[in-house]
Amino acid sequence: MTRSEEKKRGGNGRGGMFQVGPSDHTILVVEDEEMIRELVAERLRLEGFRVLEAENGKAALSILDREKVDLLLTDINMPVMNGIDLLKEVRGAQDLAVIVMSGQGDLEVAVFAMKAGAHDYIMKPVNFKILIHTIESALKRKMMEQALRDYQHNLEQKVAEQTKIINEFYLRSVQSLVKALEAKDEYTRGHSERVTFYSVEISKRLGGAVDVERVRTAGVLHDLGKIGVPESILNKPSRLTDDEFEVVKKHPLLGVKILEPIEFLRGVFPIILHHHERFDGRGYPSGLKGEKIPLEARVIAVADTFDAMTSTRAYRKALSAEEAIAEIKRCSGTQFDPDIARLFIDIYDSLTLPEGVHLPEGISSPRASEKPQITVKEA
Ligand SMILES: [Fe+2]
Known part of the structure; x- marks a missing residue:
């Protein structure tokens, strides 16, 4: 079938995966010599392209500002703004193909134009058969580049969607583990919620020094490793032996090991791991000291210890809030980061406990208020 026959059927004679339909494409012809410009424009219109004309680079830029152009066919030597300067201006415009027209002997300039981002070049005087072929090739290449960009974009979106699904799956698994721990050690549930609440409240007042959401997640999960500590130790009504305490000391690392496959929780x-470090370096598991301990872990340490002290455990009765605050003060600078300890003491009375997060019996303030927002979030 000839091109004219195919045109009668609505085609364009330019088959293949990326069909170039002239009527779908606008070409801007930039040429200072009016006769050549009109000749080229007319010929391209006959081919079915929509054609715009400009007499120099500056006029071309003003057309590009207001018109959607698919292909720029530009001369190089022009007054006001030449083709190379025009090329520099449009470089990076992903949806614009550029062909330069170069006079005889301008081959070096043409090569320079190609390096500056032109898709192709043709020599003057223009051979129209070659010109049409060059235009079709440039448009096809542009369409293929666009298709590739779309494909990559779609691929990235698909990967993001799959990652979200996998993350949600992992989150549900982790939440099941937290529930399992709650069932095993009743104390932990209220404890994790309160530690999360106190830690988040401290973090909010650290002026962006910590990621509050990361602290929230760490608050929920900080004792997850206790799932690997025998119930006989967790609920022992008397003081732990040294060996038993060694088992308890494994829970931060065990928690991390359980969560290790979950890439997006890496930040927590x-x-x-370090929520039982002490500011003076006498904590566990690593004996980190001072600012070597992650700030978020120093926050959790204060919240964790305060709540442990104000809770009745299997082996001892709870302290009052006042007694626990006094203890936090006493251990400031040894067990706790003094800045975090002071901040917690300063804000404790003004805290409003979310509804559903219950204080241990006999502990007053913070007051009850809205629903808690304690969930495992991406960190
Ligand atoms: Fe712990």
Whole structure:
């Protein structure tokens, strides 16, 4: 079938995966010599392209500002703004193909134009058969580039969607583990919620020094490793032996090991691992000292200890809030980061406890208010 026959059927004679339909494409012809410009424009119109004309680079830029152009066919030597300067201006416009027209002997300039981002070049005087072929090739290449960009974009979107699904799956698994721990050690549930609440409240007042959402997640998960500590130790009604305490000391690392496959929780691992470090370096598991301990872990440490002290455990009765605050003060600078301890003491009375997060019996303030927002979030 000839091109004219195919045109009668509505085609364009330019088959293949990326069909170039002239009527779908606008070409801007930039040429200072009016006769050549009109000749080229007319010929392209005959081919079915929509054609715009400009006499120099500056006029072309003003057309590009207001018109959607698919292909720029530009001369190089022009007054006001030449083709190379025009090329520099449009470089980076992903949806614009550029062909330069170069006079005889301008081959070096043409090569320079190609390096500057032109898709192709043709020599003057223009051979129209070659010109049409060059235009079709440039448009096809542009369409293929666009298709590739779309494909990559779609691929990235698909990967993001799949990652979200996998993350949600992992989150549900982790939440099941937290529930399992709650069933095993009743104390932990209220404890994790309160530690999360106190830690988040401290974090909010650290002026952006910590990621509040990361602290929230770490608060929920900080004792997850206790799932690997025998119930006989967790609920022992008397003081733990040294050996038993060694088992308890494994829970931060165990928590991290359980969560290790969950890539997006990576940010909370150091917080979980170091929430039992002491500011003076006598804590566990690493004996980190002072600012070597992640700030978020120093926050959790204060909240965790305060709540542990104000809770009745299997082996001892709870302290009052006042007694626990006094203890936090006493251990400031040894067990706790003094800045975090002071901040917690300063805000404790003004805290409003979310509804559903219950204080241990006999502990007054913070007051009850809205629903708690304690969930595991991406960190
Ligand atoms: Fe812990």
